[in-house]
Amino acid sequence: MLNALIQLGRSGYDIHLRDDVLSSLKQSCNLLNSEPIADLHAVIPAEELARTELLITGWGSKPVDMKLREAMPRLKLIAHLAGSVKSIVSPEVMQSGVRVTHAAAANAKPVAQYVLAVILLHNKRVPDWVRLYSEKRSQLRVRSEPLHSLIGNRDKTIGIVGASRVGRYLIEFLQPHNFRILLHDPFVPAQEAKALGVEMASLDNLLTESDVVSLHQPLLPTTQKSFGAREFTRMRDGALFINTARGAIVDQGALIDAIRDGRLSAMLDVTDPEPLPDDSPLWDMPNVLLTPHIAGSLGTEVAEMTEMVIEEIRRFTRNEPLQYEVAADAWERVA
Structure with a gap:
């Protein structure tokens, strides 16, 4: 022994x-x-x-x-x-x-499950419905709300940045929902992408075509603050940005500027710094869902x-x- x-x-x-x-x-x-x-x-x-x-x-x-x-x-x-x-x-x-x-592979699975849940709930506009229901209560008429025509998981495009363990689990979990799945990862050859059931895309094309962009890169010297103003500008109106990877991959000042006017939404399980300072504007933005690094195994x-x-x-x-x-x-x- x-x-x-x-x-x-x-x-x-x-x-x-x-x-x-x-x-x-x-x-x-x-x-x-x-x-x-x-x-x-x-x-x-x-x-x-x-x-x-x-x-x-x-x-x-x-x-x-x-x-x-x-x-x-x-x-x-x-x-x-x-x-x-x-x-x-x-x-x-x-x-x-x-x-x-x-045990990275085991830790990756609950992260991917968490991201899948966020995507499904976001496309159903659950946070918006919760807010509307609280405001209007018994007076809410679901099918009369302008929001009604925007919801649904049908015909949506999900962009995954990085075929990490989490990214690969997420691809697997997304398959039954008939999403169009775009992947940006320079280390994944075309044959492997085909086997995964995804379309390879340049980062620019992924950003402009995706309803949801989910970040799954490792934090390396080459990826630190690599997702910034340029990337957020290219995202389509109404898109959701998800980060369960590492906060320092994102230029947080650029993120705040990009979502301040409500054009984009964000789900952030990781931030930079972590935890956020109490006076960060992210706490009070209605289009931001913040969770305290809970996507991984708990x-x-x-x-x-x-x-x-x-x-x-x-x-x-x-x-x-x-x-x-x-x-x-x-x-x-x-x-």
């Missing part, structure tokens, strides 16, 4: 590692310490680190740098119970021969992430290929 340590704070530990989960984990590895360890540098004796072959991390874990790597010369695998690994593992650690796997959804990582550990111990390994040569493109 692999000798394993878990580097997690108490809250992360309690979310992921219930008693039944720990029992399952112990069938695949020898836990050198089954208590939550927030910082391996501060607590664990050097001889215990030297024996460690498997390190389990998650939300809020301290970074695994080369100093810690050198203290764990037998380390073979880092199994991350969350999605993004860049804040946890440095490229140097990966290049030192340590393999890394994570509550019962977290279990799928934990199960995915435990299965990856089992596969590793059986010398089977990992299904969700982070490849070192893809480092620049991953979140």
Whole structure:
């Protein structure tokens, strides 16, 4: 069995590692310490680190740098119970021969479900109906309202920027609804787009033709503030902009300017900064739906992430290929 340590704070530990989960984990590895360890540098004796072959991390874990790597010369695998690994593992650690796997695929599914729900409700103009119903109450006559002619999910075009894991799940979830789906992603070849059931489009064409534009790019130096005034100007009147990726991909000042007059709507689960300052104008805009970074795994959804990582550990111990390994040569493109 692999000798394993878990580097997690108490809250992360309690979310992921219930008693039944720990029992399952112990069938695949020898836990050198089954208590939550927030910082391996501060607590664990050097001889215990030297024996460690498997390190389990998650939300809020301290970074695994080369100093810690050198203290764990037998380390073979880092199994991350969350999605993004860049804040946890440095490229140097990966290049030192340590393999890394994570639960990004499991975390992507609830994000895509969340975006699908937002799209369906937006096209039905549910937020507008809620406001009208509250204002007019018993006097509301649905079919007499000008809004009535604008609603519906039929014949709508959905633009997806980035074929990330979330983007691909969203494409799958959109298929039964007979949307026209446009995809902009320079890394997706035409054959793959055909298999996905989408139309490839330039970013400009996607923006001008879509009723909904959903952002699914990773935050990289090349994507930071890459969605700004130029992009918002090209979006069609009445379109919805959705961001469940990272707030810093969007030029937030340009976003505020673009939606201030009501020409566009926005659903923002992520912002820059996060959370927003209390005096941000976004709080009071009726055409903006703000949620506090809840699209990803929460509550019962977290279990799928934990199960995915435990299965990856089992596969590793059986010398089977990992299904969700982070490849070192893809480092620049991953979140």
